[in-house]
Amino acid sequence: MSEIFGIPTQALFGQLLIGLINGSFYALLSLGLAVIFGLLNIINFAHGAQYMMGAFCAWFLLTRLGLNYWWALLLSPVIVGSTGIVIERLMLSRLYKLDHLYGLLLTFGLALIIQGLFRNEFGSTGLPYAIPKSLEGAQNLGFMFLPTYRAWVVVFSLAVCFGTWYLIEKTKLGSYLRAGTENPQLVQAFGINVPRMVTLTYGFGVGLAALAGVMAAPIYSVNPLMGEHLIIVVFAVVVIGGMGSIMGSILTGFMLGLVEGLTKVFYPEASNTVIFIIMAIVLMIKPAGLFGTQR
Amino acid sequence: MSVRRMVPIMGALFALSAGFAQAQISDSVIKIGVMNDQSGTYADLAGPGSVVAARMAVEDFGAAKKGMKVEILVADHQNKPEVGSSVARQWYDVDKVDLILDVPTSSVVLAVNQVTREKNKAFIVSTGATSDLTGKACSPNSIHWTYDTWSLANGTGSAIVKTGGNSWFFLTADYAFGHALERDTEAVVKKNGGKVLGKVRHPFPSSDFSSFLLQAQSSKAKIIGLANAGADTINAIKQGAEFGIVKGGQQFAGLLVFLTDVHALGLDKAQGLILTESFYWDLNDQTRAFSKRFAKLHKGAMPTMVQAGVYSALLHYLKAVEALKSDAGPKVIAKMKEMPTDDPIFGKGRVRQDGRKIHNMYLFEVKKPAESKGAWDYYKLRATIPADQAFRPEKDGGCPLVK
Numbered sequence: 001m002s003e004i005f006g007i008p009t010q011a012l013f014g015q016l017l018i019g020l021i022n023g024s025f026y027a028l029l030s031l032g033l034a035v036i037f038g039l040l041n042i043i044n045f046a047h048g049a050q051y052m053m054g055a056f057c058a059w060f061l062l063t064r065l066g067l068n069y070w071w072a073l074l075l076s077p078v079i080v081g082s083t084g085i086v087i088e089r090l091m092l093s094r095l096y097k098l099d100h101l102y103g104l105l106l107t108f109g110l111a112l113i114i115q116g117l118f119r120n121e122f123g124s125t126g127l128p129y130a131i132p133k134s135l136e137g138a139q140n141l142g143f144m145f146l147p148t149y150r151a152w153v154v155v156f157s158l159a160v161c162f163g164t165w166y167l168i169e170k171t172k173l174g175s176y177l178r179a180g181t182e183n184p185q186l187v188q189a190f191g192i193n194v195p196r197m198v199t200l201t202y203g204f205g206v207g208l209a210a211l212a213g214v215m216a217a218p219i220y221s222v223n224p225l226m227g228e229h230l231i232i233v234v235f236a237v238v239v240i241g242g243m244g245s246i247m248g249s250i251l252t253g254f255m256l257g258l259v260e261g262l263t264k265v266f267y268p269e270a271s272n273t274v275i276f277i278i279m280a281i282v283l284m285i286k287p288a289g290l291f292g293t294q295r
Numbered sequence: 296m297s298v299r300r301m302v303p304i305m306g307a308l309f310a311l312s313a314g315f316a317q318a319q320i321s322d323s324v325i326k327i328g329v330m331n332d333q334s335g336t337y338a339d340l341a342g343p344g345s346v347v348a349a350r351m352a353v354e355d356f357g358a359a360k361k362g363m364k365v366e367i368l369v370a371d372h373q374n375k376p377e378v379g380s381s382v383a384r385q386w387y388d389v390d391k392v393d394l395i396l397d398v399p400t401s402s403v404v405l406a407v408n409q410v411t412r413e414k415n416k417a418f419i420v421s422t423g424a425t426s427d428l429t430g431k432a433c434s435p436n437s438i439h440w441t442y443d444t445w446s447l448a449n450g451t452g453s454a455i456v457k458t459g460g461n462s463w464f465f466l467t468a469d470y471a472f473g474h475a476l477e478r479d480t481e482a483v484v485k486k487n488g489g490k491v492l493g494k495v496r497h498p499f500p501s502s503d504f505s506s507f508l509l510q511a512q513s514s515k516a517k518i519i520g521l522a523n524a525g526a527d528t529i530n531a532i533k534q535g536a537e538f539g540i541v542k543g544g545q546q547f548a549g550l551l552v553f554l555t556d557v558h559a560l561g562l563d564k565a566q567g568l569i570l571t572e573s574f575y576w577d578l579n580d581q582t583r584a585f586s587k588r589f590a591k592l593h594k595g596a597m598p599t600m601v602q603a604g605v606y607s608a609l610l611h612y613l614k615a616v617e618a619l620k621s622d623a624g625p626k627v628i629a630k631m632k633e634m635p636t637d638d639p640i641f642g643k644g645r646v647r648q649d650g651r652k653i654h655n656m657y658l659f660e661v662k663k664p665a666e667s668k669g670a671w672d673y674y675k676l677r678a679t680i681p682a683d684q685a686f687r688p689e690k691d692g693g694c695p696l697v698k
Contacts, residue, residue, distance in 0.1 A: 011513050018505045124338040126526060128561045131537070138539050144509060147537040219537070220502050221529055221559060225335065229502055264506035269469050271506075272498040 014144030023257020032208035038244035048227025054213025077207035084206030126221030242292020401425035401472035441604030450571030
């Protein structure tokens, strides 16, 4: 068997594929953050908590209402997204005129409160959530055993990411959104309800986080802290990609998943720091991020 | 009422209530600090449950009736050694804490052990696992109560090697505990004629194990030894099922699995796991009675061995303080070593010179879903490891206190 740096090529392919799977979670989460930051200028620190709420929502739908995974995939983003809308209307909308830091502080505080409440109620070990029947099992690819569910995660998140990118960059609705952040007064003068558009955008971003949460539920246990561990990494992804750049956050998400996957093979001890090392390097060379533009 | 006027009144109240204590008990209150992970990876297996167990011990000891004033403080060390040692300093120096109890996370255990020795107080570990605490890091101020990495390796490791699991791959949490557990298990595996094909050290805590599992899979080892704990173990086993580890003919050895982990995994995923514990709620009438009382106070959850261990340890500590009529750290620890132990959790036992508490360990197998009669009915007993064989022989640990 041929080898690359002492690792059999086949094993390496497996690891790259795993990296891609993790990357799709990074991409999906950082996408939501990028949408919210790009259009609202809010650094949404509650994103991790909202991801966790998505997973819990799926668990509730299954255990209390008997609604399966596919329903959760549909309903969870809507339910959690509407809590996001309430938050935006009641609190965030009052902060747009102030510095970024206020939004960051508010959402950070919200995240702590939400996580604390869930932890009090459900403990920290987590609750089980089974993989849906139709996605059980695995394919033997020759070089690795690929669980069907993980393959689904990659395909579905790719579709969602590029769908979102298309919606914002290529459609009329997207152009309203972008114009609304550029110059809200002018867009309002054309008869477009900008505050409502902003509210819905926040709801949409939060919904994306919840969607990622539902997809994560069968892989990781549904756990009040699941978002807390992930959110810092995802922020690093957004910073590396360039704050607010939608395509940047998608590509960086997948790319860093790959880099992390490789680190886990060659030097596993560093696998949770490698992203931050990359972030430091990128910030030194290109402070606006790989795909960002200096404002 | 001003603070200045309150002080003498409070002092008078203490003097009245603490008839027996007076000068020997420092500031006439025995202060116990329960330090553990209240909110993270290890919160369910110890956490608030350990505090419940400590309160039960104070009540069952009858401290109030005996006129002893006992106060319990709680702190969250967040599994960080620097947080643990600064809380310990604050407790010993400012709050006049006499005993620090429980303490999961071996790196924090070793840090607090150091501080306790420096301040000459008392330290009893129930949840932390590193066998170094009664080895090269042993101290006249510390006792290791419930179990340790050596006893886990000796129980689970040797049972698995003897039934044919002779090639191993380790998935190890990258800190003091994981390293100690891996080292102790590797020694047992090799002693019994097995071999270790590889190991990977994962960051603590980790949520994604797929990459590590793939490495374990390609090693072709028969046994994947999980030298980690809590949520890490749960996630590794859960994701292992996805990657067809067990279907592919490999087996997991959970080297430290708690009752709460099995509860979170569900019997469906956990069935067949072999594990070593020093306590299970359904062992005998006494453990059942204790556990049912505990569950009533702790959201219906049965106690883990380390929560039960906190109860047992504190009970013995209070007995020693009563006998000694003093709460001076090393004196109480010495008295605890001198007095035989006896409680509903572990039955009769003793504490060795190196600080190791000795009692039976048990090898359990997790039941199949069909065998379980309901929630928390999870284990069947495979073997009892008698107290004199369950722990590392005193002479092998390298503890300077043992002559």
